[in-house]
Amino acid sequence: MNNPASQSDTHTYSLSFWARRLASDNHYRSIRLGKGQLVLLDAKKHPLKIDFLGMAHLVDLQVGRFWDTLIIPQEEGQIVRFGGVQKALSKTLQAQLNSHIHDYLQRFYQQFEPALSQAAQEAQLLFSGSHYIRQATAQQWLDTHQWLAISLRYQSSQRFLKAEAKRDYQRIMPFLEQGQRHIDRLNQAFVKQAVRKHQTFFDQVETNPLTENQRQACVIDEQHNLVLAGAGTGKTSTMIGRAGYLLRAGLAKPEQILMLAYARKAAEEMDERILDKLGIQNLTVKTFHSLGKQIITHVEGMVPLIDKMAEDTTLRARFVDEQIQRLLQDEQYKSRLLTFFVRFAHPYQSQYDFKSLGEYNAYILENDIRTLQGELVKSYEECEIANFLYRQGIAYQYEANYPHTTSGPDYKVYQPDFYLPEYGIYIEHFAVNEHNRTPPFIDQTRYLEGMAWKRTLHQKYQTPLIETYSYLKHQGRLTEVLSEKLLAAGVTFNPLPANALLNQLKELGRVSEFSQLMADILSLFKSAYVDMKSLVELAKRHPDQERMLAAIHLFEPIYEAYQLQLRDAASIDFEDMIGRAIDYVESGRYRSPYRYLLVDEFQDISAPRARLLKALMAQQSGSSLFGVGDDWQSIYRFSGSDVSLTKDFPNHFGATATSILDKTFRFNDQIGGVAARFVSENPSQIQKQIRSHRQVEHRAISLIKTHQESTGLEAALAAIQAKANGPTSVLLLARFHFKKPDMAPLKRRYPQLQLQFMSVHASKGKEADYVVVLGLEKGKHGFPSEKATHPLLDLLLPKAEAYPYAEERRLFYVALTRARHHVYLITNGNNPSPFIRELIDHRYPILTDEFQGEGFQDQLASIPCSQCKTGYMVPRDSQYGSFFGCNQYPLCTHTQRACQWCGSGLKPKGRFRVCENPRCDFVEPICPVCGGALTLRKGNYGQFWGCAHYRKEAEFSCTHKEQYIDLQVARSR
Numbered sequence: 001m002n003n004p005a006s007q008s009d010t011h012t013y014s015l016s017f018w019a020r021r022l023a024s025d026n027h028y029r030s031i032r033l034g035k036g037q038l039v040l041l042d043a044k045k046h047p048l049k050i051d052f053l054g055m056a057h058l059v060d061l062q063v064g065r066f067w068d069t070l071i072i073p074q075e076e077g078q079i080v081r082f083g084g085v086q087k088a089l090s091k092t093l094q095a096q097l098n099s100h101i102h103d104y105l106q107r108f109y110q111q112f113e114p115a116l117s118q119a120a121q122e123a124q125l126l127f128s129g130s131h132y133i134r135q136a137t138a139q140q141w142l143d144t145h146q147w148l149a150i151s152l153r154y155q156s157s158q159r160f161l162k163a164e165a166k167r168d169y170q171r172i173m174p175f176l177e178q179g180q181r182h183i184d185r186l187n188q189a190f191v192k193q194a195v196r197k198h199q200t201f202f203d204q205v206e207t208n209p210l211t212e213n214q215r216q217a218c219v220i221d222e223q224h225n226l227v228l229a230g231a232g233t234g235k236t237s238t239m240i241g242r243a244g245y246l247l248r249a250g251l252a253k254p255e256q257i258l259m260l261a262y263a264r265k266a267a268e269e270m271d272e273r274i275l276d277k278l279g280i281q282n283l284t285v286k287t288f289h290s291l292g293k294q295i296i297t298h299v300e301g302m303v304p305l306i307d308k309m310a311e312d313t314t315l316r317a318r319f320v321d322e323q324i325q326r327l328l329q330d331e332q333y334k335s336r337l338l339t340f341f342v343r344f345a346h347p348y349q350s351q352y353d354f355k356s357l358g359e360y361n362a363y364i365l366e367n368d369i370r371t372l373q374g375e376l377v378k379s380y381e382e383c384e385i386a387n388f389l390y391r392q393g394i395a396y397q398y399e400a401n402y403p404h405t406t407s408g409p410d411y412k413v414y415q416p417d418f419y420l421p422e423y424g425i426y427i428e429h430f431a432v433n434e435h436n437r438t439p440p441f442i443d444q445t446r447y448l449e450g451m452a453w454k455r456t457l458h459q460k461y462q463t464p465l466i467e468t469y470s471y472l473k474h475q476g477r478l479t480e481v482l483s484e485k486l487l488a489a490g491v492t493f494n495p496l497p498a499n500a501l502l503n504q505l506k507e508l509g510r511v512s513e514f515s516q517l518m519a520d521i522l523s524l525f526k527s528a529y530v531d532m533k534s535l536v537e538l539a540k541r542h543p544d545q546e547r548m549l550a551a552i553h554l555f556e557p558i559y560e561a562y563q564l565q566l567r568d569a570a571s572i573d574f575e576d577m578i579g580r581a582i583d584y585v586e587s588g589r590y591r592s593p594y595r596y597l598l599v600d601e602f603q604d605i606s607a608p609r610a611r612l613l614k615a616l617m618a619q620q621s622g623s624s625l626f627g628v629g630d631d632w633q634s635i636y637r638f639s640g641s642d643v644s645l646t647k648d649f650p651n652h653f654g655a656t657a658t659s660i661l662d663k664t665f666r667f668n669d670q671i672g673g674v675a676a677r678f679v680s681e682n683p684s685q686i687q688k689q690i691r692s693h694r695q696v697e698h699r700a701i702s703l704i705k706t707h708q709e710s711t712g713l714e715a716a717l718a719a720i721q722a723k724a725n726g727p728t729s730v731l732l733l734a735r736f737h738f739k740k741p742d743m744a745p746l747k748r749r750y751p752q753l754q755l756q757f758m759s760v761h762a763s764k765g766k767e768a769d770y771v772v773v774l775g776l777e778k779g780k781h782g783f784p785s786e787k788a789t790h791p792l793l794d795l796l797l798p799k800a801e802a803y804p805y806a807e808e809r810r811l812f813y814v815a816l817t818r819a820r821h822h823v824y825l826i827t828n829g830n831n832p833s834p835f836i837r838e839l840i841d842h843r844y845p846i847l848t849d850e851f852q853g854e855g856f857q858d859q860l861a862s863i864p865c866s867q868c869k870t871g872y873m874v875p876r877d878s879q880y881g882s883f884f885g886c887n888q889y890p891l892c893t894h895t896q897r898a899c900q901w902c903g904s905g906l907k908p909k910g911r912f913r914v915c916e917n918p919r920c921d922f923v924e925p926i927c928p929v930c931g932g933a934l935t936l937r938k939g940n941y942g943q944f945w946g947c948a949h950y951r952k953e954a955e956f957s958c959t960h961k962e963q964y965i966d967l968q969v970a971r972s973r
Contacts, residue, residue, distance in 0.1 A: 013093055015084040023067045025083025031070070033100055036108075038072065040082060050080060052105055053154045058098040061090055070094060075155065109160035112151060116161075119145040120168035123175060127183070131251075132190055132221035135655035138183045142175070149176035187220075194219040198248060205244050205277055206237045213661050214238045218245045222657035226602070226649045227628040230690040231675075231817040232666025232767070235628045236270065239598055242626055244278050246596055254283040258594040258616075261287055262601045266765070270600070284594070288609050292577030299584045307571035313519075320522060321515040323561045328502070336554055337514075338498055341372075341505055342387055344547040347791060348380050351431055351439040351470065358870025360441065361891040365780060366788040371398075372501070374508050378891055381473050382417060382429055388479045389418065391501065393494030394486070396420055396427075404461050409450045409956050412893075414457070416465075423491055425464045427482075428454055433471045441869075453956070464489060517790055518558050521551075524796040525559065526575030527640045529582065529608040532556060538795045551792045578608050585615040592619045602629030606640035607798065610652065625653060631686050632679045635761060635811045638789075642798035643807075647686060665693045666767050667817055670700035674844050678835075679813040682803040700822045701846040703836065705829040705857040709774060712826035713741060715851050716772045717750050719824070724752050731768040732757040733815050734775040735783035741774070760815045771819035776827040776836050778887075783833050784808030809835070829857035830874035831887050836860070861887060863905045863916065866931075867894035873905055897924070897933055897948070912970035923970045929960040 012032035020026055020043075028040040028048065040048040050072060060071035062081075068090035069083040085093060122141060127133055151157060152169055161169070174182045195202070195215045202218070203209040210218070214234060217227045218241040229235035243259060246252040259274070261267040264287055271285040286294065297303050309316040327333040346369045354360040360379075370376050371386035375398050382398075389396045402414040418427035430451055431438055438444045458465040466485045472478040487493070496504075505511050525535065532552075539548035566572060572580070584590040597613060599605070605613075605627075617623040627649070634643035650656040664672060669692035676690055702719075704712040713732070720730055730753045732741065737759045747755055758766065760773075760783075773783075780787045784805040794800065801807070812835050816823055825846075827836045839846055840860060852858070861872035863884065871888035873896060884905050886892040899906055899915040901922040906913035908926070913933070915922040925934040925945060932949040945965050949958035 013085070013089075016086065019067055019084030019086070023084030024064065025069050025081040028080075028082050031082050033097070036104060038097070040080070048080065050074065052101050053108070053151060053156055055101065056155055058101060059094055061094045063087075063090075070097070105156050105160055108151075109157065109165075112148075112157075113162065113165045115145075116148060116152075116165050116168045116172075119148055120171050123172050127175065127186060129186060129190055129193075132194075132219070133183050133187055134221070134223050135180070135183075135657075136223055138180060139655075142179055145172070146176065148172070152176070191216055191219050194245075194249070198245060201244060201248055202241060205241050206234075208237075208665075210234070210237060210241050211661070211663050213659065213663070214241060217659035217661065218242045220657045220659060221251065221624060222655065223624055224649070224653040224656045225624065225626045225659070226646070226656055227626070227659045227661060228686060228688060229628050229630050229661040230664055230688065231630065231633060231814070232664035233661035233690070234665065235600065235630075235661065236273070238661060239270065239600055239626075239628055240273055240277050242598055243274065243280075243283060247278070247280065252596050254280050255593060256595040257283050257598065258291070258596070259283065259285045259598045260291065260600065261285070262604055263287065264290075266600065288612070289574050289577045292581035292612075295581040295584055295590045296572070296577065299589050304577075305569070305571040307566055307569060307573050309565075310571075310573035313523075316522070317516060317519040319562065319565070320519040320558055321512070323558050324511070324515050324518065326561075327557055333554070333557070334498060334502070336550070338501055338505075340550050340554060341510060341514075342391065344550045345510070346380060346383065347544055347547065347788075348473075350474065351379065351381075351441075352433070355440055356869040357441045357892065358865075358868040358888065360439075361868055361888050362786065362870065364891055365888075366786050368780065370508075372504060372508070376890065379429075379431070381431075381468075381470060381478065384473070384478060385418065385427065385429055385468065385482060388482060389420075391496050392483075392486075393496050394420060394491060395422055402426075402457075402463075404457075406457065406955070409446060409453055414454075416454075420491065423464070423489070425466060425486075425489055425491065426458065427466045427468065429468045429470075431470045433469075433474070439470075517551075517793075518555055520790075521555050521792055521796070522559060522562060523575070524640060524793060525555075526573065526579070527606065527608065528796045529575075529579050529611075530796070532559070535795070539792070542791060542795065544791060548792055548795065551790075555792075578612060582608060582612050582615060585612065585619070588619075592616045595620045595623050596626065597624070598626045598628070600628055602627035603631050603634035603643060603646045604629070604636050604641045605645050607642055607645070608640075610642075610645050614653070632676075632810055633764065633814055635764065635807060635814060637797055637800075637807050640797065643801070644798065647684065660688050662689055663691050663693060664817075667819055668692050668694040668696045668700055668821065670696055670698070670845065671816060671819060671823060674701055674839070674846060675813050675816040677844065678816075678839070679809055681838075682801075682806050682809060684801065684803060684806070685810075694820075699845050699847050700819075701816070701844075702822065702824050702850050703839070703846055703848045704824060704826045704851045705832075705848075705860065706826065706851075706855055707828050707830060707857065708855060709826055709828075710741070711855040712824075712851075713746075713772060713774065715856075716824035716826065717746065717753060717755075719850075720770045720772075720822070721750055721752055723822075726752075727754055728752060728770065729754045729768040730756070730770045730772065731763060731766065731818055733760050733763055733771060733773050733818065735760055735785055735811070736775065736781055737762075738781075739775045760811050763818050764814055767818050767820060769820050770822050770824070771815065772824045772826065773815050774826055776825055776833040777831050778833055779831070782831075783812065784835065805834075827860075829860045830872075832860045859916075861905075863907050865892060865894050866908070868892040875903070875905070900924075909970055912967075914970055921971055923967045925962075925965045925967070927958060927960050930958040932958060934960075934962065934965065 012030055014030040015026060020029060028042055030041045032039050036052050038050045054075050056073040056075055062069040062071055067083060068085045068087055069081050070085060072080040126137055126141060202215045214237065217238055227238060229238065239259065243257055246257060247254065259270060261270055267285050267287050274280055274283055274285060293304060309319055346367050349363055351360055369380055369383050371383055372390045375386065377383045377386060386398065397419045399415040399417065400419045402416060406414055416426040417429050431442060436448065438447050466489060468478060468482055472481050535552060539545055539552055542548045594616060597616060613625060617625060629646055631643055631646045634641060634646065645652050672690055672692045679685060680687060704715055706712040720728065732755065740757045743755060743757060776783050785808060825836065827833055837860060840848065861874045863873040865871035865873055865886040868886060868888055871886040871892050873884040874887045875898065876883055876885045882898045882903050883895050884898055885895045896906065899920060899922045902915060902917050902920045904915050904917040904920060906924055907916050911926050913924040913926060927934050927947040930947060930949050932947045934945040935948055936943055937946045945962040947958040947960045951957040
């Protein structure tokens with residue numbers, strides 16, 4: 001292509017001077033051939049690029065009077081016009097352009113057809129419908145051939161492709177255009193066909209025919225398969241069905257299948273069922289530990305010796321205790337240990353970090369913050385003061401009554417924080433910062449008034465007072481300042497010898513507790529598959545790093561002694577079985593023969609075990625993981641189980657097919673409805689609908705309210721025996737094993753009942769006709785357990801979930817779903833489990849009034865404590881009569897009067913407190929000045945309402961009076 005305006009470029013045509021000024025359609029000033037495209041430049045040199053493949057047909061020519069115009073048609077009807085072409089050159093230019101475009105398209109499609117043919121052949125092989133199409137396989141094909149779809153959309157493909165190529169295009173067009181959606185349809189069709197083909201097998205492989213969902217789960221053959229099996233939905237039957245299908249469908253040989261269970265007994269039962277149902281002997285069924293042992297044996301050429309401590313946790317704990325006793329002979333270790341008990345036994349959190357007294361009290365209770373004399377104190381800072389006094393040999397009394405009869409601003413007997421009887425000195429620790437401000441949950445005005453009153457009181461009675469403040473703890477100077485003040489007051493220090501302090505700790509059981517902590521850390525440290533350096537780095541990132549590092553320094557020599565013991569005995573423990581197996585598989589020293597990995601109880605898997613699975617799969621092309629579990633039943637975080645590996649399965653393993661077994665054959669729909677709704681309150685749990693095979697009309701969960709658990713247990717067993725028709729199994733469950741009742745007399749009294757006690761953790765996988773749940777109270781050893789986990793253990797455990805008591809809720813779900821017919825929940829109504837309170841407050845369909853009369857409680861404590869905000873007022877007795885006190889006593893000492901007519905509790909209602917007993921009309925007015933009760937009194941001028949906090953001639957006395965109060969206002973509301 002040449003013209004007078006561009007003699008040097010044989011591939012460019014530019015408009016002449018006059019054409020640029022006078023010709024029509026002269027927006028573009030030049031046109032040239034590029035690589036597979038036409039390039040047009042406008043007056044500002046801005047390019048328009050038109051791909052040859054995107055042209056609807058070749059270039060047309062429109063003849064004009066002075067100049068001609070090139071017509072360039074594009075896909076979807078768009079046209080580009082290039083005017084001002086000299087008439088003498090226009091046809092030649094058109095011919096040159098079209099010749100070049102035609103040659104390019106012809107060459108392109110000649111090269112394109114083999115690629116199209118290859119894609120069609122691969123699709124025929126991979127997507128024939130004779131097997132399940134895995135996402136990785138489909139994605140690889142799509143990634144390789146997706147570019148074909150772009151070219152095939154052009155109209156030019158229909159002009160240049162041969163007939164066979166067009167047929168290839170028609171075959172692969174659905175894959176290219178619809179991608180994974182089309183693959184999913186093919187897979188759905190395959191699954192239906194395979195289920196029909198193997199119907200007889202699925203009907204007969206177990207005692208009862210497999211459900212439709214079970215059959216589909218067996219047939220789906222994604223690289224990563226997650227089967228969510230609700231309680232009682234037949235997960236083991238699905239495992240058996242999956243193994244049998246793989247063999248019958250010719251997808252695997254027996255020696256290529258590995259089935260993994262968590263417990264030895266479960267593995268043995270599965271092995272027996274494989275032999276019984278499938279008649280297969282050479283299919284591998286193991287626990288993770290026995291698999292690790294097999295791998296180690298294969299690599300090392302000999303069976304490893306399993307240390308006795310691996311199989312006996314008591315023996316391991318004894319070994320740890322012996323090492324601590326040995327290490328205590330070393331003065332440096334002894335000093336470190338005593339420092340740990342004195343400074344780091346409890347986690348410190350400032351009172352200013354809490355919004356309510358109840359939250360702060362929960363922190364004290366969860367961490368069991370006690371002094372070296374065993375006293376439960378009301379703050380961490382008080383604990384530090386008490387421990388300092390004890391270590392310096394200074395006798396003290398905690399919250400002893402002040403010797404002079406008086407009451408403070410709270411109208412109660414004054415009890416200073418500490419009293420030193422040998423010196424007659426009092427110590428008050430005030431919760432104020434440098435600016436005299438209190439924590440958020442304390443009424444600052446009243447507190448400061450109280451501080452002033454205490455100072456005045458001590459001055460009045462000439463009783464020496466030493467003051468300390470919260471800000472001294474924040475500054476790290478609390479005991480330093482206290483020491484200075486004590487010495488200035490003439491107090492003699494007689495520091496307790498280290499051995500005496502150690503003996504005191506032993507008597508309190510603190511050394512035994514520490515020994516158990518070290519044993520737990522040892523187990524988790526090895527299970528987590530980390531080294532000491534990594535643990536130290538984790539500790540340095542912890543907010544309480546000084547405490548963490550102190551614990552690690554005490555742990556390290558114990559760990560070294562344990563490892564030396566294993567080395568000397570040429571033995572390994574269970575943690576080594578997993579860790580060493582990972583090393584051998586990842587390094588390639590062990591080559592896995594397994595293509596199909598089937599894992600039972602997948603919700604209990606830990607990160608190291610998941611790592612071992614991934615390493616095994618990486619060694620076999622086309623390998624597949626089949627995990628069967630239920631995130632609703634993940635209850636073993638304390639041993640390293642990580643529920644996120646199930647809940648976020650695709651993120652951890654890759655492309656996943658998820659199946660849900662949603663029909664349970666164990667519990668009825670009434671139990672299932674309550675249990676599922678309760679566990680699903682946590683939004684991070686996988687949402688699923690579990691249908692019960694057994695439908696009943698009546699509610700199947702009963703609540704027994706009694707302060708005597710034995711009374712509730714007898715009532716539950718009597719009710720079960722009345723329903724029993726022949727031998728009936730009953731599981732007695734509790735959060736902690738020490739809650740176990742005396743079984744012998746129960747079995748004698750109820751011979752028709754097959755009674756068995758278990759902790760809820762141990763009951764996983766079990767079932768019975770009836771279940772009785774004990775210990776449903778609030779507290780450290782309640783259900784949920786409010787016992788704090790040591791932060792060093794937390795460092796080694798999977799990340800804790802954000803939802804409150806997430807794992808404890810799953811544990812409660814497990815307890816409920818062990819029963820076939822009915823569940824009995826026994827609680828103390830004065831201190832009920834938060835779970836029980838939730839069932840009542842959220843109106844779950846349970847029986848709440850089935851058990852009434854002597855020994856039973858009418859209702860749960862329902863009057864909130866106005867002081868701590870988290871406790872509830874419960875009935876108590878004293879020498880002065882009945883009253884109501886907070887169930888968080890002794891940390892919360894709030895009290896209020898009982899109903900003067902019936903003894904029930906009083907609920908606030910506007911400016912009144914009214915009796916909670918619906919059959920009682922008692923009303924008590926509230927003093928608007930101090931919040932006390934107004935009582936009707938007689939005076940010189942008749943009756944009047946006076947405050948109960950009136951104290952004749954007392955410094956703090958409420959003198960508020962009212963002549964008339966209409967009690968009917970409260971009764972009528």
